[in-house]
Structures are given as structure tokens and as C-alpha cells.
Amino acid sequence: MGAPDLLQGLRRAGIALSVLPSGDLAVQPASKLSQDQRAAIKSHKAAIVQALQHPDEASQKEAFEERAAIIEHDGEMSREHAERMAAEIHGEPLDPDRHCWPQTEAMNTREIDRFTGRVDSFVMCGVNPVKAERLAYSLVTRDREGDDRRMCLECSGLDSKGRCTSARRGRIEGVIGLLEPVTHILHRCEGFEER
Numbered sequence: 395m396g397a398p399d400l401l402q403g404l405r406r407a408g409i410a411l412s413v414l415p416s417g418d419l420a421v422q423p424a425s426k427l428s429q430d431q432r433a434a435i436k437s438h439k440a441a442i443v444q445a446l447q448h449p450d451e452a453s454q455k456e457a458f459e460e461r462a463a464i465i466e467h468d469g470e471m472s473r474e475h476a477e478r479m480a481a482e483i484h485g486e487p488l489d490p491d492r493h494c495w496p497q498t499e500a501m502n503t504r505e506i507d508r509f510t511g512r513v514d515s516f517v518m519c520g521v522n523p524v525k526a527e528r529l530a531y532s533l534v535t536r537d538r539e540g541d542d543r544r545m546c547l548e549c550s551g552l553d554s555k556g557r558c559t560s561a562r563r564g565r566i567e568g569v570i571g572l573l574e575p576v577t578h579i580l581h582r583c584e585g586f587e588e589r
């Protein structure tokens with residue numbers, strides 16, 4: 395079941411969902427939720443947020459999925475072929491991210507671009523490539539969870555010798571001179587600037 399179906403089922407049950415400014419979901423009335431509904435909302439959270447924020451996109455995606463499923467079943471075709479035909483009927487190019495996050499755990503195009511950019515950047519900071527990939531992968535999960543903590547490795551204040559230039563220039567309140575950067579530990583720092 396996709397996010398639009400889930401939302402429709404909840405609406406029929408008299409339960410409304412909305413997205414808070416923090417990106418979390420608000421449920422009204424939460425007391426009406428069954429255990430199964432609670433679990434379904436939790437596992438589809440990202441797709442639900444997207445469906446609530448972009449309802450037209452979500453219903454188009456739903457129509458596409460439905461048409462592809464009909465073609466696949468009635469035409470006894472492979473899913474891939476059915477999706478290509480559905481895309482032709484819709485007059486739209488096939489979405490390369492249709493089987494990626496937030497529909498599945500696979501990284502979407504944007505996440506892959508960020509992942510490779512981070513790996514390159516971490517390697518340039520002296521991290522070995524294997525560790526750089528592991529760190530960049532952990533940041534994919536961090537971003538999906540909406541965690542606002544960052545690593546010094548992502549900060550433009552970190553120099554090529556692993557020192558915090560922002561602290562040396564007195565840009566971090568209460569810190570004068572040296573500050574030992576926590577290169578690969580997630581934390582919050584007022585001096586952080588995206589690299």
C-alpha cells in the first residue's frame with residue numbers, strides 16, 4: 395500500500411494527518427490510531443510527508459502505478475515494460491527514482507550525487523576512501539531522519555590539516571584560538587558552514 399492509499403484509509407477512519415514545521419507528522423485524533431496504523435505511518439513517514447506536501451505529484455504517481463500494474467497484469471508483461479508503456483501513455487519520461495527513497499531504501503539521484511560529492515570531499519580532507527564511503531553513507535541516513543547535527547568534515551571551517559579555522563579567527567563565541575575539531579562525529583556547532 396502506498397502513502398496516498400494509506401492517507402485515504404485514515405481519512406475514511408476519521409483520522410487526519412498534517413506536517414508540522416519541524417517535518418514531523420501530527421495525527422488528529424491520535425487516540426483513534428490502531429497499532430497497525432501506527433506502524434504503517436512510521437514505516438511510510440517520508441512518503442506520507444511528501445504526499446501531504448505535494449498532493450498533485452502524489453496522485454499522479456498513484457495513477458501511474460495503477461496504470462502500470464494494470465498493463466503488467468492484463469498484458470502479462472514484465473514490470474519494467476509495463477512502466478515504460480504507462481510512461482508513454484502519461485506522456486511523461488519515466489522517473490529514474492521511482493524505485494528509490496522515499497518509496498524504497500535505495501538511494502535516489504540526489505542522494506547519490508551528495509554521497510559521491512561527500513566521499514570526494516572527505517578523501518580530500520585526508521580520510522581514507524573506505525572510511526569516507528562509510529561516513530558518507532551514514533550521512534544519507536542522517537539526512538533521511540532530519541537530524542540537524544553535522545560533522546566538521548562537512549564544514550568549510552575545517553582546513554586541510556584538520557584544524558578549525560573558524561575558531562582560530564574568533565568566529566565561534568566563547569572560543570579563542572585552537573578548537574579541536576570533531577571531524578567525523580555528529581554534533582551541533584554555531585560556527586558550522588556547509589562546505
Ligand code: SF4
Nearest residue numbers: 546549551558583585
Ligand atoms: S566551525 Fe565547528 S563544525 Fe566547523 S570545523 Fe570548526 S568546530 Fe567543526
